Amino acid sequence: MIKVSVMYPNGPETKFDVDYYKNSHLPMVAESLGDALKGMEFSVGIGGRIPGELAPYVAVVDLKFESVATFQAAFGPHAAKFAADVPNYTNVEGELQISEIM
Template sequence: MSSKPSAIVSVLYPRIPDLKFNLDYYLTSHVPLTFKLLQPHGLLNGSVSEVVGDSDYAYNITLEFKDVQSWEKGLESGGKELTDDFKNFTNATPVFVVGKVVS
């Protein structure tokens, strides 16, 4: 049985005019890399959604963590490897929103 997350990290990829986003690479390579690097630090679950409608963002990735400290430790440990991989699937700079779960 998995733990209930107490921190949510949203990774938002902006809908820029010349956006390139290789969803196949993202799903088959970057997502497994994310879990490999962050799960030992408290990553519990994640989901990828393609944003619909007239939004400033094209993709929204939701990562659920045991707590904010788990996210920070994971970022410290694997953040560079993950950000170095961005060039393999997108030309956009993501926006990270970290929040504590309140309900």
């Protein structure tokens, strides 16, 4: 099992519409990926190491798949649609990491 994390860097100029992301973008992603998507978890950063410090990431979504190949086959055909929706919820580029779940 793998986890694909999309992490949106935070900063003083970062804009992120949590409601749009949660209620429009993520449902579109889940519907597009279908049965290949085995689980999803969305979290919003609320702080860093020091009290009052910004969280390093304004938001993180973790998508679970059986394998990298399954992820690539499901995600690839929809990548342009997902990317086109980004300006609707943020002004930053998400960082993507693929991890093996141990």
